[in-house]
Amino acid sequence: MKRTAATLTLLSALLAAAAGCAPDTSDDDDGGDSGGDGNGKKVTLTLNWVPYGEHAAFYYGVEKGFYADEGIDLEIKPGNGSAATIQQVAQNKTDFGWADTPPLMAGIGEGMGVKSLGVYLQKGPSSVQFVSDENIKEPADLEGKSVAGTPGDAMYATFPGWLEANDVDPSKVKVVNVQPADKISQLAAGKVDAIMGFFHDQGPTIENTTGKTVDYILFSDFGMNVLGTGIVASDKMLADDPELAKAFVRATTKSWQEVEANQEEAVKIMSEAATEPPPDNVLANQLKDTLPLLEGDGGGIGVNSEESWQETIDLLSDGGMLKEAKKPADYWDASYAAKG
Numbered sequence: 001m002k003r004t005a006a007t008l009t010l011l012s013a014l015l016a017a018a019a020g021c022a023p024d025t026s027d028d029d030d031g032g033d034s035g036g037d038g039n040g041k042k043v044t045l046t047l048n049w050v051p052y053g054e055h056a057a058f059y060y061g062v063e064k065g066f067y068a069d070e071g072i073d074l075e076i077k078p079g080n081g082s083a084a085t086i087q088q089v090a091q092n093k094t095d096f097g098w099a100d101t102p103p104l105m106a107g108i109g110e111g112m113g114v115k116s117l118g119v120y121l122q123k124g125p126s127s128v129q130f131v132s133d134e135n136i137k138e139p140a141d142l143e144g145k146s147v148a149g150t151p152g153d154a155m156y157a158t159f160p161g162w163l164e165a166n167d168v169d170p171s172k173v174k175v176v177n178v179q180p181a182d183k184i185s186q187l188a189a190g191k192v193d194a195i196m197g198f199f200h201d202q203g204p205t206i207e208n209t210t211g212k213t214v215d216y217i218l219f220s221d222f223g224m225n226v227l228g229t230g231i232v233a234s235d236k237m238l239a240d241d242p243e244l245a246k247a248f249v250r251a252t253t254k255s256w257q258e259v260e261a262n263q264e265e266a267v268k269i270m271s272e273a274a275t276e277p278p279p280d281n282v283l284a285n286q287l288k289d290t291l292p293l294l295e296g297d298g299g300g301i302g303v304n305s306e307e308s309w310q311e312t313i314d315l316l317s318d319g320g321m322l323k324e325a326k327k328p329a330d331y332w333d334a335s336y337a338a339k340g
Contacts, residue, residue: 032077033059033274040073043248046094047079048229051274052201053286054121055098059270060262061255070247078275082229083107089232090114096248097232101312104232105331109322113235117249118337119304120256121228122296126158127216129203130194131187136215139166139222145193146174148186158224159196165223184209200293204285205278227312228293230302231336238333249336253302256294263287303337 032044033051047055058076061067067074079085082099083106089097090112101119108114128147130136136145139162149156160170176192183195184202188210195202199216206214219225231252233245259266267284271277278286298305309328317325 032075040068040071041244042075043067043072043096043244044075044077044094045096045098046077046085046088047098048082048085048100049080050078051076051270051277053204053267053270053278053283053288054200054229054290055274056266056270056283056287056290057252057255057259058098059273060259060266061251063269063273064255064258066251066254066258067248070251072244072247072251076274086112086114086232089234092234092236095233095237095244098229099232100229101227101331102316105313105316105322108326108331109324114232115235115238116332117231117233117245118302118332118334119227119230119296119308120252120302121230121290121293122298122304122308123293124218124220124224124226124228125198125200125290125293126219126224127197127199127203128194129187129197129199129206129214129216131210132213132215134193134215136194136217138217139163139168142194143168143172146176146191147194147196148176148178148183148192149196150180150183151177156196158219162219162222162224188212200286200289203289204282207285208279208282224315225311226315227304227308245336249302253300253337256301259287260291260294263291298337300337304332304334306334 045058055076058074062074062076077094079098083103085094085097085099086103086107088094089099090107101116104114104116128136128142134145136142142163147159149159159175163170163173176186178186183197184206186192187195187206199218203214203216231249238245263284267280267287271280271283277283294301296304297308306328309332313322313325313328313331316322
């Protein structure tokens with residue numbers, strides 16, 4: 001992996017901010033989605049964001065009874081960003097969180113009592129997206145192009161360093177500052193050549209909006225792969241009820257395994273169960289694009305390797321983001337994941 005000081009410094013700044021005071025929505029009536037029969041232990045899961053294709057396995061598992069079989073009556077709540085979700089887990093305002101790994105590490109560095117029970121999206125979804133006729137295949141192809149990004153988010157902060165790590169002069173790529181909601185419209189109107197974003201979420205939405213085929217290049221394919229989204233629980237939860245945590249992981253892993261083979265049914269279930277999901281065609285493509293991100297070197301869905309965790313720790317700590325670089329076991333408890 002190529003690394004530069006610019007990449008790591010920018011990543012450090014971003015994630016330090018992400019670990020700070022995220023908005024707390026735990027007391028809001030957020031209209032959580034519940035599909036259980038009410039007979040098991042009532043358990044809440046707070047997502048990293050509002051429902052989209054990445055979350056299909058949870059709705060599928062509820063409908064198919066995978067959580068109920070483990071004695072869990074699951075309520076799925078929308079989130080407001082991974083940092084906010086992790087904060088709610090740390091404060092024991094939700095039983096489990098579905099959140100990104102870098103804010104988790106940042107939170108633990110700030111003293112939050114949380115741990116990952118396993119990352120499921122082991123390949124990061126950060127990307128540069130564009131309509132296919134731009135014919136962009138690698139970072140060098142972005143020279144002379146305009147790329148829309150939002151100041152303060154992860155991709156905006158790491159983009160210059162990522163370019164440098166791939167021998168591209170950042171000054172040769174024009175970055176256009178836009179609000180998150182304006183990215184798609186800017187691309188659709190041809191005002192920018194590309195946008196920074198999560199391809200498995202935004203890409204299908206752009207295609208649905210513009211009617212054009214969207215392509216992308218992943219940060220993770222070009223030297224910057226940080227472990228992505230997974231299950232987070234509080235230290236208190238793990239001390240008080242480790243069997244519940246094991247049961248939740250088992251049900252979630254089974255759901256992902258089944259969803260891979262039953263994507264069409266999973267889309268239908270989530271479309272009917274979730275509050276304000278994307279259109280079915282968008283949801284289907286989001287799920288399809290999510291599944292390759294499950295691939296890792298741990299030997300199974302949700303089964304991580306110590307090497308992958310160490311790589312992520314090294315990337316973040318080398319830039320000074322972590323006050324003290326801890327061991328993988330300080331961030332991740334491998335005992336809860338099914339073995340590959």
